[in-house]
Amino acid sequence: xxxFDKERVLLAVAGxxxxxxxxxxxxSVVLLASGKNPIEPYTLMLEQISYSDVQVLTINQAxxxxxxxxxVAVGFRMNLFNIGVDGQYRLAxxxxxVVGAHVALPAxxxxxxxxxxxxxxxxxxxxxxxxxxxxxxxxxxxxxxxLNAIATSVIGYMTLTENFGVPVGNNQTTGEMHESGWxxxxxxxxxxxIYGFVIIAALAGVLYWVILNRTRFGFDLRxxxxxxxxxxASGVNAKRMVLSAMLISGAVxxxxxxxxxxxxxxxxxxxxxxxxxxxxxGIALLGRNNPVGIAFASLLWAFLDKASxxxxxxTPVAYDKEIxxxxxxxxxxxxxxxxxxVRRWGLKRQQRRVGEELAAAARNNGNNGNxxxxxxxxxxxxx
Numbered sequence: 001x002x003x004f005d006k007e008r009v010l011l012a013v014a015g016x017x018x019x020x021x022x023x024x025x026x027x028s029v030v031l032l033a034s035g036k037n038p039i040e041p042y043t044l045m046l047e048q049i050s051y052s053d054v055q056v057l058t059i060n061q062a063x064x065x066x067x068x069x070x071x072v073a074v075g076f077r078m079n080l081f082n083i084g085v086d087g088q089y090r091l092a093x094x095x096x097x098v099v100g101a102h103v104a105l106p107a108x109x110x111x112x113x114x115x116x117x118x119x120x121x122x123x124x125x126x127x128x129x130x131x132x133x134x135x136x137x138x139x140x141x142x143x144x145x146x147l148n149a150i151a152t153s154v155i156g157y158m159t160l161t162e163n164f165g166v167p168v169g170n171n172q173t174t175g176e177m178h179e180s181g182w183x184x185x186x187x188x189x190x191x192x193x194i195y196g197f198v199i200i201a202a203l204a205g206v207l208y209w210v211i212l213n214r215t216r217f218g219f220d221l222r223x224x225x226x227x228x229x230x231x232x233a234s235g236v237n238a239k240r241m242v243l244s245a246m247l248i249s250g251a252v253x254x255x256x257x258x259x260x261x262x263x264x265x266x267x268x269x270x271x272x273x274x275x276x277x278x279x280x281x282g283i284a285l286l287g288r289n290n291p292v293g294i295a296f297a298s299l300l301w302a303f304l305d306k307a308s309x310x311x312x313x314x315t316p317v318a319y320d321k322e323i324x325x326x327x328x329x330x331x332x333x334x335x336x337x338x339x340x341x342v343r344r345w346g347l348k349r350q351q352r353r354v355g356e357e358l359a360a361a362a363r364n365n366g367n368n369g370n371x372x373x374x375x376x377x378x379x380x381x382x383x
Contacts, residue, residue, distance in 0.1 A: 007349070015342045016286055016293065019335035026334075027327045041311055041319045048307035052191035061302035063198035063259045064273070066295060068280030070208055071122075071253035073289040075140075077212060078245035079225035084129060084144025085253040086277025087151030092121040092254035093261050094155045097268035098164045100177030110180040114262065115200075115255065122254020123247045125151060130246030134239040140246065148277075159268070166267075173269040183262035195263035204252065205291035221245060253277065282332040288339070304328060 028038035048054045068085055075082035096118045105113060129143035159165040159172050166175040185193040212218035224231040224241040232238050256276050265272065283301055287293030308324035 007346075011342055011346045012288065012290075012293075014345075015288065015335065015339040016297070018338035018342070019286065019331055022334040022338065023327050023330040026330050027323065030326060031323070036319060037317070040314070040317075041323050044310055044314055044319070045304070045307040045324070048310055049303070052188060054303075054306050056188050056192040056194055057306040058299065058302045059198060060195045060259060060263075061305055062295075062298040063195055063201045064256055064276055065279060065283055065298040065301055066201045067204060067252060067256040067259075068276040069283035069287060069294045069298060070204060070280075070291070071249045071256065072277075072280045072284040073287070073294060074208070074245055074249040074252060076284060076289050077225055078221055078242065080242065080245055080249070081141050082126060082129075082144055082246065082249045082253075083141055083281070084126060084147045084151075084277070085249070085256065085280055086275065087144070087148035088122040088125045088250050088253040089256035089276055090272070090274065091125055091151040091155060092118040093257035093272060094158060094174065094268045095121045096258070097174040097177060097261060097266075098158070100181040101164075101175040101267070104178040104180060107180040110178065111183060111262070114177075114181050115258065118254040118258055119251040120254070123251040126246045126250020126253065127243070130243040133246075134243050155268075159270075168269070171269050171271060173267045175267060177262075177266045181262060182266055183258070185263050193263075195259040197259035197263055200255070201259065202295075204255065205295060208252075209291045217244075256280070282328065282335075285335050285339075286331060301328065 024042070031038040031041065068089065071085045071088070072082060096114050099117050100110070100114050103113065104110070125147060126144070129138075129140045129147060132138035132143045133140050157163065159174060161167060161172075164174050166173050183196045185196045187193050212222065220231065220236045221241055221244070223234070224236055224238050225245075228238040231241070257272070260273060261268065279301060283294060283297045286297040286300075287295070304324040304327060308321040311319035311321045311323060
């Protein structure tokens with residue numbers, strides 16, 4: 001058992017490590033090709049770890065990335081590609097901001113209400129794609145991409161001044177939310193404040209693991225994703241599981257914008273962060289849909305975002321901060337290739353081990369001349 005556990009850990013870690021090494025190597029090649037030092041940018045970014053303000057910014061950004069990646073991972077575990085997380089979280093943030101600006105309840109009621117509004121909005125928007133897939137066979141990729149564009153238009157319409165928009169200078173906002181809906185943060189002194197919603201994000205990761213690995217629903221979801229026909233043969237309603245997965249994915253996506261909405265901006269505006277959904281795809285891939293792996297991948301991604309601006313101010317030679325973006329893109333490409341390579345390597349090791357066990361069982365059978373040993377050979381072959 002110990003040998004099996006070690007090998008499983010090795011296979012799980014090998015993919016991300018190889019992807020990161022390849023991404024760094026290729027980024028260094030790009031730097032060399034542009035006549036820049038291939039080592040100094042990494043040194044400059046690593047130096048940023050020691051600054052407490054960068055640590056706070058990284059944790060806050062990672063909290064949003066984590067929720068977006070969890071939303072994507074729920075779909076991946078069901079063999080669904082919810083590429084609409086971006087539209088789902090932005091629409092949910094806008095709706096939540098409007099409700100927060102027009103409804104005033106005590107904080108113990110206001111914050112849960114806003115979270116519920118965000119989750120219901122995200123689930124509703126993802127559910128449209130789920131219904132189209134289960135009733136008309138429309139690909140969730142096509143449906144969610146189109147819904148992203150529609151969400152942008154809906155947000156633009158709802159934030160018009162004649163609807164819920166409140167102009168603030170050159171920006172168009174939904175108005176400031178009532179203070180009872182502000183999620184309290186963790187003060188870090190002069191370094192800033194860590195969003196309190198980061199704790200909710202961590203709890204969401206725990207809940208994700210428990211549901212997928214310790215409940216019948218999670219087993220049915222994973223089984224349907226692996227083989228819909230086999231799951232249906234065991235009594236699982238595949239269409240219902242597809243719809244359920246899309247609803248849950250959308251609900252989690254709806255929370256992705258809450259850390260910054262409830263902890264910082266307290267309003268939705270034209271400057272609200274965009275692109276979290278697409279970033280979540282890369283993070284979910286790097287984290288292999290595992291909540292712990294996604295947490296490390298979120299921190300890495302957030303660190304690259306927050307440490308890269310230091311490259312612009314390097315002396316005597318400044319580096320383009322887009323180096324971090326190049327690295328992130330290369331990680332996404334490398335992670336797909338490395339995971340497939342690791343999967344094939346693991347399969348070959350398993351086949352070799354089974355072959356050795358069969359050969360050993362056959363030798364024992366020949367030496368003992370006992371028919372009962374045939375059961376051992378059959379048992380090994382079955383594994």
